Amino acid sequence: NAGVTQTPKFRILKIGQSMTLQCTQDMNHNYMYWYRQDPGMGLKLIYYSVGAGITDKGEVPNGYNVSRSTTEDFPLRLELAAPSQTSVYFCASSPGLGGRSYNEQFFGPGTRLTVL
Amino acid sequence: QQQVKQSPQSLIVQKGGISIINCAYENTAFDYFPWYQQFPGKGPALLIAIRPDVSEKKEGRFTISFNKSAKQFSLHIMDSQPGDSATYFCAASSTGTASKLTFGTGTRLQVTL
Numbered sequence: 119n120a121g122v123t124q125t126p127k128f129r130i131l132k133i134g135q136s137m138t139l140q141c142t143q144d145m146n147h148n149y150m151y152w153y154r155q156d157p158g159m160g161l162k163l164i165y166y167s168v169g170a171g172i173t174d175k176g177e178v179p180n181g182y183n184v185s186r187s188t189t190e191d192f193p194l195r196l197e198l199a200a201p202s203q204t205s206v207y208f209c210a211s212s213p214g215l216g217g218r219s220y221n222e223q224f225f226g227p228g229t230r231l232t233v234l
Numbered sequence: 235q236q237q238v239k240q241s242p243q244s245l246i247v248q249k250g251g252i253s254i255i256n257c258a259y260e261n262t263a264f265d266y267f268p269w270y271q272q273f274p275g276k277g278p279a280l281l282i283a284i285r286p287d288v289s290e291k292k293e294g295r296f297t298i299s300f301n302k303s304a305k306q307f308s309l310h311i312m313d314s315q316p317g318d319s320a321t322y323f324c325a326a327s328s329t330g331t332a333s334k335l336t337f338g339t340g341t342r343l344q345v346t347l
């Protein structure tokens with residue numbers, strides 16, 4: 119099992135450019151999440167999904183979009199990149215079904231994005 | 235609104251000492267309280283978690299203490315080792331909310347020789 123994989127690892131964007139951060143999990147998890155991590159601020163939830171075709175906004179969704187066409191993939195789209203989107207982005211997944219471990223979230227290695 | 239407050243922001247402990255990190259929450263619907271460990275350049279990884287039906291949970295050198303009435307929980311690292319140097323995040327979630335986690339702001343722990 120590779121777990122949660124993210125690509126790319128690093129990216130530099132110019133203001134106004136767009137890009138898609140890729141996230142794939144091979145654990146057959148139902149729930150998937152996107153977070154951003156800024157220094158001293160912890161992790162903030164951007165979007166989440168409870169299954170293919172179902173997505174919802176988290177705490178900081180502005181400037182982002184997501185889709186979930188399969189159980190495995192949960193890409194995050196940045197439209198019109200802004201310097202405020204400079205951050206480290208983490209994708210995570212969770213089993214999402216009953217049982218004691220259903221809450222546990224497994225994180226990918228992150229994508230470090232800089233917008234100049 | 236910050237729903238999970240974490241302190242201290244940074245902590246330096248000598249090898250063999252006890253590291254203590256504290257968190258306080260506001261939402262009484264929270265019923266799952268994990269601690270995540272993050273090394274530089276890596277994603278967070280679950281260290282230990284507790285549910286409010288117990289007041290303490292121990293796994294090896296790591297212990298969570300939970301005080302439901304005070305809405306506080308803490309992580310204790312016994313016999314701290316240099317390999318424990320990392321950033322630690324507390325978090326909380328509630329049943330029926332898609333396991334969404336609300337994170338604290340993190341504590342950077344440095345264990346010195």
